[in-house]
Amino acid sequence: MKAVTFHGKRDVRAETVPDPTIEQPTDAIVRITSTGICGSDLHLYEVMGPYMDEGDILGHEPMGIVEAVGPAVTQIKPGDRVVIPFNISCGECFMCAQQLYSQCETTQVREHGKGASLFGYTKLYGHVPGGQAELLRVPQAQFGPIKVPEGPADERFVYLSDVLPTAWQAVEYAAIPSGGTVAVFGLGPIGQMCCRIGLHRGASEVFGIDLVDERLELARRHGAHTLDIRQQGDIAESLRELTEGRGPDSVIDAVGMEAHGAPLGKLAHQMAGALPGAVAEKLMEKAGVDRLSVLHATIDCVRRGGTISLSGVYGGAIDPLPMMDLFDKQIQLRMGQANVKRWIDDILPLLQDGDPLGVEDLATHKLPLEQAPHAYEIFQKKQDGAIKILLEP
16 A cells, blocks of 8 residues: 655655554554644654654544454444544543543553554554555554544545544633633644634634734634734733733643744754754653743733643653643643544534534645655645645545
8 A cells, every 4th residue: 555654854755565454353444535634743754753763654634434344343334434533542441431532541652651542653652553544554443433424525524533623622621711712822723723613612702823824814714813923023912902901811822842933942853853863862851842932922921810721732841841741641731632532522513514613624735645745845834825734545
């Protein structure tokens, strides 16, 4: 089969690899029809390479058609159309019983002190082959896959794998008061959906903050009050002026370690990328490589007594806050990997009844799998208006 594989910093390739097979009774094989490139994939593309092996298959936002199932899988069958959550969870352990599916104890990567395994995301999270491929082996298929109806185009449902549950959880964790205000830093795919979900769930005003023209325009088109950070002398003061001097009730950081325009963080990324793998691992774990300008801005912006919700991923230890551990262990202030299946019952009916969240107006590019190297490049460099890219095997 064809798959998108990792070969070093800014080097991904679409190449032929062996087909996956059923290995465990709880496995399924899914033929992928659409698969997204996530902002988190750019972490691997740019700076997290020390945790990758050459030839690793990338991607964690797939959907497709079931081809085969193991004997313990009864909730899906060959021919079903399914979306695959990015976190791999059993549905039965202590953490899954709390609906903390991103902390599943069955697939937990204890060796590295992390939570549930993830598709296509480094040895820290299980080294599981990802979904930017023609075929995907799905562990824990007795629970994970989400059945979706036939008919509507893939982009109606593919974001159930990550984008929509991540944004829904970010808004939930933001605890926006009824009729309150929320500022969303970062208008990539997650930030776009945070804005739309915030308005859908009753926020009186959503402020969308970014510095890329196409992202600002897309957020405006869906009802956000946008602020171009390039034109703001003091973003916190601008937000206070718009909120009776207090600041927004809630702030969502949908940026994380890839904050654009943070020179010191960019230098840390470049330094980590230039070091041997084992040395770079220790630098990221102990010294930190994060671009913290947005995190500091959220603290400055939010009103007294307000809430900050972190959905942007931070990648290293930060003095005095160990951000990677805080994020991974899902400690409050509210943050953490999305517990995908916890939110599906809330989101799926919205996708089946029209398109109130505008999901069909999110993908800016749909490209064949063979063009993955080009897709990664324009997404990372914010070129050609790339906001969300779907690959079609």
